[in-house]
Amino acid sequence: MSIIYIPEVPVIPSQRPEPGPAPEPRGAPRSLGTLAAALLKHHVRWRNTVSSGSVQESAPLSGAAGLEAARKEYAELRARGLSLDLTRGKPSPEQLDLAGDLLSLPGAGDVKAADGTDTRNYGGLLGLPELREIFSGPLQVPAGQLLALGNASLTLMHDNVVQALLSVVPGGERRWADEPRVRFVCPVPGYDRHFGVCERYGIDMVPVPLTGEGPDMDVVEELVASDPTIKGMWCVPKYSNPTGEVYSDETVRRLAAMRTAAPDFRLFWDNAYAVHHLTGERVEILSILDACAEAGNPDRAFVFGSTSKITTAGSGVAFVGSSPANVAWMKERLLKQTIGPDKVNQLRHVRFFRDTDGVTAHMERHRALLEPRFAAVYEVLESELGPLGIAEWTRPKGGYFVSLDVPDGCASEVVRLAKEAGIALTPAGAAFPYGKDPRDREIRLAPSFPSVEEVREAMRAVAVCVRLAAAEQEAAGTAG
Known part of the structure; x- marks a missing residue:
């Protein structure tokens, strides 16, 4: 299912100290920030997602019982003592082994380029x-x-x-x-x-x-x-x-x-x-x-x-x-x-x-190792979060990452909960200038390095953290 949402992304000025107000740029609008913010406010971005519900319409975690269930689930997760890492797009050891023959090349006596x-x-x-x-x-x-x-x-x-x-x-x-x-x-x-x-x-x-x-x-x-x-x-x-x-x-x-x-x-x-x-x-x-x-x-x-x-x-x-x-x-x-x-x-x-054909063939071997890892991410997201309508995610045709969107204001909490449960995620906001996601919702998932089963286990843990963060946010809103 494809979903659109409206990001409000502010223009972020440099944080370097300045001795005084900078002169207005030649030919620039009076307020670039005002211009960009106004344009961005009304922009919609297409998300290639598989979630089956709408964040606004679905409330499966509402109520004290839902919050208590989410907390119990998270406590059980922490008790497992996991140590898994989805932070950066590093090739797995199996991927690096694909180039093992490279280490013995060019070989003794083979030192001349094509032009001598x-x-x-x-x-x-x-x-x-x-x-x-x-x-x-x-x-x-x-x-x-x-x-x-x-x-x-x-x-x-x-x-x-x-x-x-x-x-x-x-x-x-x-x-x-x-x-x-x-x-x-x-x-x-x-x-x-x-x-x-x-x-x-x-x-x-x-x-x-x-x-x-x-x-x-x-x-x-x-x-x-x-x-x-x-x-x-x-x-x-x-x-x-x-x-x-x-x-x-x-x-x-x-x-x-x-x-x-x-x-x-x-x-x-x-x-x-x-x-x-x-x-x-x-x-x-x-x-x-x-x-x-x-x-x-x-x-x-x-x-x-x-x-x-x-x-x-x-x-x-x-x-x-x-x-x-x-x-x-x-x-x-x-x-x-x-x-x-x-x-x-x-x-x-x-x-x-x-x-160049050698590069193409080599990348097919990479794909054979990566594709199951990404499939594991989609499988868990679909089963654990899809029915709840509290998340959106991408299904890329290439590259090294999946972009997961959780409810506004929840990404930092999801990352914190995951860390305390032994799951390392990229810091919330890392995909934005100065590490500031204005909606605090985007989390970058990097499934390339762990094994397929480790990816599956880590994603189940992430889903638990998303459910708890969403339930706590809803409970706080209800109490307020």
Whole structure:
């Protein structure tokens, strides 16, 4: 069953101390917060859910008897002394074992890249061409415009933000650090580490809700067209963290073509789950670089990806791609930052995958391990919460997360109850800037690491906590 709800997401200003009031941005509306809040208040977001009732209409836990039953159930849960973790989207040991052969590669004497480069030595600033060719298709970036660098795409995103603060990007007039204020559009729920980069450097975050086909483009277009201090936007366009959102073709085209008040506006296109399917349907999205070029904005997007959830999370390869102008800009800065990436590790990945088909086959083996874990989440949610109508959740076609919505004001309590019962959940609000979910309802579930039975057991425990939190909230409302 599909349900819609109305989020009220405020614009959250930077929490950095300021010596005085910031000057009003050139060409900006008098109150960006008022504009965005008004637009967001009337927005509805589609939820792909399986709950069988309406939160407003169903009251199965009402009354003293229901509350007492929920408390007894929770006491029994705590007495079990569980210790389970659903906090982060880590590959399971079985998934990591899929790349076990990688550890013996490239092998003694196998040190030469396709062009004869000795991968043990200096050089090769942009990464091995053959590895860039393998991941060119999945990341939708021409191999000549794709860089294969370190092991973490988050590092590349962080560094590009910092470099834009410190030096003028192509098409820009001055460094971002020289602006009176810098803002980023942040689709929510979103990735907490994106928000952490903004918070670290005092970049204000403007939350925009997701619609089921990407961010609300009416809101995004209004914001970026009217405010020159909005310099960037975080995007996880495919199997988004945590909702599993997939950007529609229309959304991609509008992001590429929209008018921006800032000439140096950038999309940070984090295609982290480009090949991470959970079903037999291989969902594809439009190439953002192609769409930007066709719209006359070739330098608008930076595209990121990595093998962190493909081979090994700590010793994979990260990629960044963009337009020729942006690549030249990045290369100029890399020359001052590094002698070159770990080419031996890159050659190891080339030998392991051989070609793009090798990546596809490898990800099917990942899917075989992940799909039952996600099925266990749905099974428990459907049986334990579905009939009660007190929760909504997503059924993603890929990625690593399920987004669970509980009654407004209950997420923090559910997480607390779960912790005391030995179940570690991602902190409530983690998917929102500064960790503040205005409705305190969203909880990110990460079922990849535990075994299938552990996922099932953890989800039963989560359901107990949701029922108790909902019953206590209802009892408090009745008493009030």
